[in-house]
Amino acid sequence: MKASFNIHDPGKPAMLIYLVGFIFFGLPSLIGYGAIPLANFTAEALCVTGLALMLALAGLEASRNRKAPRELAVAIGAFALLAAAAVAQFFGLRQVQPDVSLVLLAYLFCAGLAVWVGWAVASGNYAEQWFAAAALGLVVAGVLAAFASIAQYFEVDARILLISPVSEAGRTFGFIRQPNHQGTFLNLGLIGLLVLQLRGAIKGWLWIVLSAILVFGIATTGSRTAILQIAFVSLSAAWFCRRNWRGMVRALWPLFLIALVWLALFLVSKSGGAEFYGAQKLGQTTSEGIGMRSAAWHETINMIAHHPLVGWGSMRYPAAFFLEGAGITVGVGMSHSHNLPLQLAVDFGLPLAIIFLSMLAFVVWRVRKRFATPHGFFAFVYLGCLLIHSFFEFPLWYAYFLLPTCWVLGSLTGNPAAQAADGVPDPTEHKSRYGFTVRATAACLIGALTLGVAMSMNRDYYSLTPVYAPGLASTQPERFRDAERVFWFRRFADFPKLQIEAVTPANADAYLRRAATIGCVMSEAWFQTGTVLALAQMGRVDEAKWILYIIHRMSNGKTEYYKKGVAASTLPAAAQLAAYLENPVPVPKATRTFEQTCYPPSMIN
Incomplete structure (x- = not known):
């Protein structure tokens, strides 16, 4: 050499x-x-x-x-x-x-x-x-x-x-x-x-x-x-x-x-x-x-x-x-x-x-x-x-x-x-x-x-990525318009759309399935207001509370955005969730929807 x-x-x-x-x-x-x-x-x-x-x-x-x-x-x-x-x-x-x-x-x-x-x-x-x-x-x-x-x-x-x-x-x-x-x-x-x-x-x-x-x-x-x-x-x-x-x-x-x-x-x-x-x-x-x-x-x-x-x-x-x-x-x-x-x-x-x-x-x-x-x-x-x-x-x-x-x-x-x-x-x-x-x-x-x-x-x-990043100069609607214009990553524009899609009794089940599927590889889908509301709409209030508790801990108590989402909803459990957000005490871990979507039962049990 x-x-x-x-x-x-x-x-x-x-x-x-x-x-x-x-x-x-x-x-x-x-x-x-x-x-x-x-x-x-x-x-x-x-x-x-x-x-x-x-x-x-x-x-x-x-x-x-x-x-x-x-x-x-x-x-x-x-x-x-x-x-x-x-x-x-x-x-x-x-x-x-x-x-x-x-x-x-x-x-x-x-x-x-x-x-x-x-x-x-x-x-x-x-x-x-x-x-x-x-x-x-x-x-x-x-x-x-x-x-x-x-x-x-x-x-x-x-x-x-x-x-x-x-x-x-x-x-x-x-x-x-x-x-x-x-x-x-x-x-x-x-x-x-x-x-x-x-x-x-x-x-x-x-x-x-x-x-x-x-x-x-x-x-x-x-x-x-x-x-x-x-x-x-x-x-x-x-x-x-x-x-x-x-x-x-x-x-x-x-x-x-x-x-x-x-x-x-x-x-x-x-x-x-x-x-x-x-x-x-x-x-x-x-x-x-x-x-x-x-x-x-x-x-x-x-x-x-x-x-x-x-x-x-x-x-x-x-x-x-x-x-x-x-x-x-x-x-x-x-x-x-x-x-x-x-x-x-x-x-x-x-x-x-x-x-x-x-x-x-x-x-x-x-x-x-x-x-x-x-x-x-x-x-x-x-x-x-x-x-x-x-x-x-x-x-x-x-x-x-x-x-x-x-x-x-x-x-x-x-x-x-x-x-x-x-x-x-x-x-x-x-x-x-x-x-x-x-x-x-x-x-x-x-x-x-x-x-x-x-x-x-x-x-x-x-x-596309600024859609996920709060606090930027552009407004959220402007960022969503940018996401709609992307050529290579239209598929990923579907995730931020979940953040602005209204959850209703008619679409709650489909919304939750989409959020859970994305959540298997992108956990941000789980930490959004729509997911919490969809869980509550489907009667899974314990899972909604579990996510809210995690959010409360990760944000140092800054849950105003979620309070507004719950207050604006017509959920039967809205009062229960609103009361929990005022006093988010520890709750038992509840992740059934996530487990059923992402992992076979043999791995979880």
Whole structure:
């Protein structure tokens, strides 16, 4: 293996690889947040499928080293194991929305494909160019995202940079609505920049300028997870350069800079300057520790304890969360556990989660000696950042995290095959150039088309999601008109319509069936006035009271909206519910409608 990434190869295959690398590693992170199967799975399924197809086309290289190692088989087998469990759940659990399960299977297939392609390109003729392309793609995307975050911090109109229409999207950080995701994107960009700098591919002054931009962008997110990641990256790089004091200084520069920038932004916010989200997170840390996450983890552990062997079912966390009454303790509704290992256990059961994680740990342990190489170091810090993210979020159902992570994992199992053991160049290299050029060109077109359509989807999605977000400048009727105009997500516009649909004796049963079906994967459908009224209309007053009690606890007693809804209704039980809302004392848990809709009786009893 060469000592540094070769980014100067002028050949056409190398240039195409850089283009594919940018589309695959860079552009997806700029599409924006909102890409989970539970809400935006149409766009996410397209991204996963399109990017995986692009990756597979460009990754099929001729190579003399075609024997797959055991580590590769174990890594792919881990995702195949999850796929088999998902199929078993499909037939064993009541599937009110089977398309969600199909998307999950597509995800797992593409994840295994990305692992295989990572091995293929690391064992092929252009391994150096592929790793350089990955690093360059992360750097370009990271710098663009950092500029977007910085512009927002200084309240500069940056619509020319922002792919996501942030003016309609509520809380935003650069291209996304989640600071931890944005912080991770920027840290991955810092990794690419650091690796290129340590291997001499960029000048020292450019390293200082670009790293300062990335670090400032990381600081503006206020993400505590991002701080942990930048410390991990810098300290790992310092260890990698431990025999070169200049390299150690350059590696520790981002850690020193983040401390300086964070302190400066904090002091500015305290003196009446620009608002700094990190100040809020600091206050939360000192008063609450990890806050709602620790409560959610505790409740998730309780969920796992109730179904330890087979779990509650993939994509069913919101259902389990409601069914267990976890919102009373946590204080908010949760769509996932904010911890990947716990999520795997609650979805698939504790034994399978342990086996899956052990298989991946086995792969990493078997290839640990490669971490001392430039390619291995890139993989080590990349996977380390995602591992840190995984303990505070649930990132692997996002195309921009899932597929690159699997590619990096697979690349650890490969060996360069551009030269034979005797040092003679691989005779298949020149023969494969024409075929690779055709495939790589097709891959670029597929990737560009995928991301172009995804950007269109993203705008539709951001026209829809504000319907769920109170307190925005637009009125609710305006947001519903926006939802009606969306092209890709008309199906999801049906959920917010439930919020304004009047519940009558004639439609109460149908309304409740729709709300319950949606509630199996989107618990917000359960916490709305119409659901409470429909339950009461159907004579299930105990269930209506149970939901009102959860709402009372989660809102700190702010139930005026529900009081108005009950007062305006003609329910026979209206007086009873109104009296309860005046004094919402604890009531026994009642979830019969939910159980009957989402789970077979054998699982609940």
